[in-house]
Amino acid sequence: MAARSGKVTVVGAGFYGSTTAQRLAEYDIFETVVLTDIIEGKPEGLALDLNQSRPIEGFETTVVGATTGTDGSGYEQTADSDIVVITAGLPRKPGMSRMDLIETNAKIVRQVAENVAKFSPEAVVIVVSNPLDEMTALAANATGFPKQRVIGQAGMLDTARFTHFVAETLGVPVASVRTLTLGSHGDTMVPVPSACTVDGKPLADVLDQAKIDELVDRTRNGGAEVVALLKTGSAYYAPSAAAARMAKAVAEDSGAVMPVCTWVDGEYGISGVFLGVEAEIGAGGAKLFNEPAPTETELAGLKAAAEAVRAKQADVAEL
Secondary structure, eight states, X not given: OOOOOOEEEEEOOSHHHHHHHHHHHHXXXXXXXXXXXXXXXXXXXXXXXXXXXXXXXXXXXEEEEEEOOTTSTTGGGGTTXXXXXXXXXXXXXXXXXXXXXXXXXXXXXXXXHHHHHHHOTTOEEEEOOSSHHHHHHXXXXXXXXXXGGEEEOOHHHHHHHHHHHHXXXXXXXXXXXXXXXXXXXXXXXXXXXXXXXXXXXXXXXXXXXXXXXXXXXXXXXXXXXHHXXXXXXXXXXXXXXXXXXXXXXXXXXXXXXXXXXXEEESGGGOEEEEEEEEEEEETTEEEEOOXXXXXXXXXXXXXXXXXXXHHHHHXXXXX
């Protein structure tokens, strides 16, 4: 077992945040995982519970809980974090779009980002609060960090959903399926069937176009489907797995190629916007990585997504 090092903070101890903290602790690669929340005692209680699972699961990472105030109190426990995962904000209720959360969550994310910048000025920030693309842009502005050090978790989750649906439809192992989604987390998501394969064969060779379109649509609405079934709260097992894997790639400086929301400035003929693309993830955050060119239709979808999120990201700068 390699030596444990570094500190990762998860802001927000709801289902998403607490599950992310659990996954990060169980990797057993960090010295410390800090879990924060504004609900007094909640993060401390969850940390105590997680620490008591260590002898059973066999990990040594220490979990620390910290209640934080909107005035920045409590954030000193997160000081000098290498990575900060921001999950803070309200989840969706049935019938809500991610955009319905924008004003409420903008205030929360801005306040969190300012405290992160103050206490962990060298951190890589992973944003998971919704609406994702807008909150990632907001966190980058509020921290003032170099843009490659602020990345949003969306594509990892969306590709996982797409992969699951394809594997389930065909009755094949998920490991044999590779999918890709770009664009935004939401209505302008751009699944890229041309880059999708099953056992190395193009997706179009194993599924007809109508079925592919149906699965693309289901992927686009993947979060809403879960929200509608749960009735209270939103998805967290798959989203936390995605955020934790991104944090792991940063911690290990692995250069793993993942679809994430990152600053695009010139790639694909798109400039000056946070957008879902494939990037290498390492200690410095995201480095853009150009995949084989998407088809003309897919590229048009990506450009349309860029313009849609660009307008919203401009709005959010004022919130």
